[in-house]
Amino acid sequence: MSEANDHDERHHQRGASDIAEIAEPVPLPPSEEDKRILQSLLDYVKMSQDPELAAKYGLRPGIGLAARKSTSRSG
Template structure:
């Protein structure tokens, strides 16, 4: 089981590297790693388990965050209607996105960043992405709201990009013109 000890922190060089594609079909080791990413986000949202193991709650985790430079992410969250998005994906790729932007009103956080970094992070309001599940099924997801933001955040990790790279450092809390503000 992954714990906070396994998650590398801001400043670690692996967080700035581009992760490699996972060859299909994935190895058993890659499946185990991807499964452990999903297990972490699910466990971290369970109050008893997170207290017992000192897990910081998270809604997404990417393989580079555990120092594995492969294109794998896990996301486990509910949107504003209560729909569950629980995915562990190999080689996720955004294949289309809206021109319109959105951002989280509360800002974004990251399990690899131990401090709060205030500021709005512009994201695409809607995305379509493709990826391969643990069972080898290719999925195509159309996302908006918090799920779209979370998937973009995790895919950024695969490209060595951190959420705070997008923040306007002159005026971090300046509303993003024409963007949808999303409450969490």
């Protein structure tokens, strides 16, 4: 297996374990910080679909949204 493929496989395995976790309920309405985070996720997906912007910023194509709650946030 090439080094690049080995890296991709390790990344995939780590990512798969992340999404296998049970999601926690999301408080509604979203906080201002959550709105900012959601908007940045949506912006990334939109920008990643534009070939010029994707090349300019080195973005990998996004096809959907998923977010893991950061453990660094308080409360």
